[in-house]
Amino acid sequence: MTETQISIQNLNVTYNGNHALKNISVEIPKKQITAIIGPSGCGKSTMLKCMNRLIDMTDNVTFSGKIIIDNEDVFDKKTDIINIRKKLGLLAQKPTPLPMSIYENVAFGPRIHGVKKKLVLDETVQKCLAITGLWEEVKDRLNSPASQLSIGQQQRLCLARGLAVEPEIILCDEPTSALDPVSSQHIEQQLLKLRKDYTIVIVTHNIHQAMRLADYVIHLYLGELVEHGPANDVFENPKEERTRAYINGTMFSDLKIDKEVDLKGNICPYNFVLAKQALHELSKGKVLKLVVDDPLAVTEVPRGMEADGHKVMSVKQINKTDWEVVIQKKE
Amino acid sequence: MNTRRLKDVLSSRLMLAATVFAFLLLFFMAAGLFFRASPILITVPISDLLFSIEWSPFSGKFGFYPFIMGTLWVTVLATVIAIPVSLLSSIYLSEYASNGLREMVMPLVDLLAGIPSVVYGLFGVLAVVPFINDTLAPAMGAETIGGYSILAGGIVLSIMVFPIIISVTGEVMRRVSGELREVSLSLGATKWQTIKHVVLRKARPGIIAAIVLGFSRAFGETMAVLMVVGNVAKVPSSIFDPAYPLPALIANTYGEMMSIDLYDSAILLAALILLLVVLICNVIARIILVRIERGII
Known part of the structure; x- marks a missing residue:
């Protein structure tokens, strides 16, 4: 001591x-x-x-x-x-x-x-x-x-x-x-x-x-x-x-975002595929921010990512049409 | 609907007109004084007017020097007496006094500023003049004309200047941030060291502005000074001498000997000088205070 x-x-x-x-x-x-x-x-x-x-x-x-x-x-x-x-x-x-x-x-x-x-x-x-x-x-x-x-x-x-x-x-x-x-x-x-x-x-x-x-x-x-x-x-x-x-x-709340991908205008399942690709390019522990406007993507993308073993850190609506999904790469 | 809009337009225009009128009034006063004073400015050189000691209107001699010096003596004396007293009391009020005491005393200080100047004059005649005549002048071995002197004027004026310096200085000192005091205290400074080296230093421009404001108030003050200062048109050589400040000259003589050539013009020139000096002092002080308020200084 x-x-x-x-x-x-x-x-x-x-x-x-x-x-x-x-x-x-x-x-x-x-x-x-x-x-x-x-x-x-x-x-x-x-x-x-x-x-x-x-x-x-x-x-x-x-x-x-x-x-x-x-x-x-x-x-x-x-x-x-x-x-x-x-x-x-x-x-x-x-x-x-x-x-x-x-x-x-x-x-x-x-x-x-x-x-x-x-x-x-x-x-x-x-x-x-x-x-x-x-x-x-x-x-x-x-x-x-x-x-x-x-x-x-x-x-x-x-x-x-x-x-x-x-x-x-x-x-x-x-x-x-x-x-x-x-x-x-x-x-x-x-x-x-x-x-x-x-x-x-x-x-x-x-x-x-x-x-x-x-x-x-x-x-x-x-x-x-x-x-x-x-x-x-x-x-x-x-x-x-x-x-x-x-x-x-x-x-x-003050996470450092390593990469940001805008997926507005894409529909399922393409936005999921694009998100996966973006995540693939990051190394372990890095954080990806997605912006989506497809209502289906708001629930499906995080669910899919979690199924793949990544960590979904936050999902929040940022304006009338757009949502922000923050994912940290695991495995 | 339309009457409502009309009223809106009318009221805003009316207020604008009132504001412009108030502002133009100052301009017209200065212009009018200059216009009426111009005859003497044309005939007599300005250096003679300002620096000649001869004041004999009947023979056309208009030397303002004794009056200017009288004004300066009284004003400077008043400021010199007022500065230490009002600085110490405003330091006490803003740094040491409890909130309750400050809230009780500050309105009283402001009240002091609102007392009619003739009352101060009476106080001067009844208390200050006899005190100088009976006690102070004999003790100092000085001669006075019944106690009517620059000292009497200075004392009475200084009392009239206190409230201005106290309230403006206090305001400026309370604007000094608490963080600055904390820094000084945390270095182990005592309260007095903090006030002396940090608070007063930071507030210095504002304190100067307060003194300039007080000075310009004293410079233009007429009634109270006129009652106690003796009104003798001679260049003073000691504070026990009488003097004849410019405002007293104007108040005492304007409208009386108007048949004398250029007399009217000379008196209005004196008024113009007063107006300009007070105006310039006020503008300087206000500029400093506004800059402090905006955080530039």
């Missing part, structure tokens, strides 16, 4: 009388990536906000329980919250550069903690920008406003800014949801690299991202802790039916 970095005990949060987190107890392992998964509004972000006490910013909220980080209870009134927040870097959902230059953004953290020497600041800025792979891209324009960077660069800048205060833990709140696929990949790679030195907690609604990154998974549903455990166990062999449904459900 690995060491525990954050220990959450009986956490309860209520917003305006709405029970957002219900009696959560879970331990987050040190120097691993922990993914908190679950549908929107299930309390994932609230849980992050409890850890660094940004929950204080919300009106009409009550919370109870304990969150222990390095033997200190985050909720204890005697705890120095500034100190706690310094230990927990935050990477927000939307890239949020501060209204200042690139350099100032990274230097902001060290500065407010009292670092004044220009040399030390310069070194920190370069180091943190280098870790996030941004140094080469921005070293010639450190003094231009951070808002001029692309969205993807801004998010990496935010990561660098968080690292500059030397946290132990990095909290990521859906850090790639506002980014294009290439930038998202970039951020994911950074997180994987950072794992050896930092404890990372990432909230994500993207199940594929969780699978790519996570060592440990926490599944929340409507404020309840459904399941938690090492990523392999949870993804391969979920103990809870709800986890299984969530993983399958989201996997199908």
Whole structure:
């Protein structure tokens, strides 16, 4: 068993009388990536906000329980919250550069903690920008406003800014949801690299991202802790039916389509033959999307495909005349 | 059926006409003032008008310099007094105060803006002027003419400027996104560090706009200033000196010595200058605020 970095005990949060987190107890392992998964509004972000006490910013909220980080209870009134927040870097959902230059953004953290020497600041800025792979891209324009960077660069800048205060833990709140696929990949790679030195907690609604990154998974549903455990166990062999449904459900909804065939205007059995041909050209596990308009095909094509051993993943009407059939090739 | 459509057409046209009328009014006022002021602009060089200190209408000398300086002294003093007080209170209201307190205080601040300026003037005469005369000027070893001074004008005006700066600044600060504050706090900044380095920085253009709006309100204010500022046509050299701002000049003298050549024209030129300065300040401030609203700044 690995060491525990954050220990959450009986956490309860209520917003305006709405029970957002219900009696959560879970331990987050040190120097691993922990993914908190679950549908929107299930309390994932609230849980992050409890850890660094940004929950204080919300009106009409009550919370109870304990969150222990390095033997200190985050909720204890005697705890120095500034100190706690310094230990927990935050990477927000939307890239949020501060209204200042690139350099100032990274230097902001060290500065407010009292670092004044220009040399030390310069070194920190370069180091943190280098870790996030941004140094080469921005070293010639450190003094231009951070808002001029692309969205993807801004998010990496935010990561660098968080690292500059030397946290132990990095909290990521859906850090790639506002980014294009290439930038998202970039951020994911950074997180994987950072794992050896930092404890990372990432909230994500993207199940594929969780699978790519996570060592440990926490599944929340409507404020309840459904399941938690090492990523392999949870993804391969979920103990809870709800986890299984969530993983399958989201996997199908954002399935990658490998091939698309338009069979409109064809009647049975030709559309079935054409579909079979198209599937034949794909390798195992690939996904084919068919568009059909023959009412008979809507029932017969999936039935025939299933008889051949393929998996029909969804059949749905997309407009008045057309239907969409998604099939995954098996055998 | 047709009457219904007719009403629709008529009402929209009527509203358009009203809007155009309101807009044209400004244009006509500026054009009218310029037209009536043109005789003096033709006969006396503009540099003499703006920078000559001699004001003796009987001998045809129309130097506005003492009045312009009077206006500037009073306005700048009022702005300087108003900025720290109103900034601090709007920071308190938008960052520290509870929702309940804010909702209670903000209408009161707006109410302050609605008090007739003559009431402020009376307050100035009854409270500020005696205070300067009896306490402040002796303590500072300064001479005043019974307390009627630029300082009295500045204090009274600053109170009139508070509500504008407080409400506009508060509005701009509350527009600064919560995410930005969260970023700063999550880096371990204290609340004050967050306000100072992030919120105020982000809100800076809006705060400047608020100050410009306040400045232009003070620049054109007539009644309250006229009652406390002493109205002596001399270039002031200290805040305890009396002054004679442009609006006071217009209000006090227009319609009285109209038989004097070019007098009417000179006063209308003063009005034109006032109108233009206030207009330009307002336009600049509004442009900044609109850009903030659209998220450009």
